[in-house]
Amino acid sequence: xxxxxxxxxxxxxxxxxxxxLRGLAALGLAPIPGPFDEAVLLVVGGVLWxxxxxxxxxxxxxxxxxx
Numbered sequence: 682x683x684x685x686x687x688x689x690x691x692x693x694x695x696x697x698x699x700x701x702l703r704g705l706a707a708l709g710l711a712p713i714p715g716p717f718d719e720a721v722l723l724v725v726g727g728v729l730w731x732x733x734x735x736x737x738x739x740x741x742x743x744x745x746x747x748x
Contacts, residue, residue, distance in 0.1 A: 687744035688737075692729075698735055702728060 693703060709721035709738060729737055 684741070684744045688740040691740040691743055692736065695736055695740070697728075698733055 692698060705721060706725045709718050709725055711718055
């Protein structure tokens with residue numbers, strides 16, 4: 682769980698991920714009733730996986746080295 686939090690924190694601080702995408706992820710973390718926030722997180726996750734896979738892998742590996 683700690684590795685996931687460290688990886689997410691690294692991604693948030695990464696300047697290579699656009700601000701609009703980080704904002705959308707923050708919206709997805711908001712406690713909005715219904716499936717809206719989950720749908721937003723799925724879209725953000727898909728975009729990150731398709732277009733920012735290198736940043737995701739780097740953040741995960743960096744978080745693992747800090748453990």
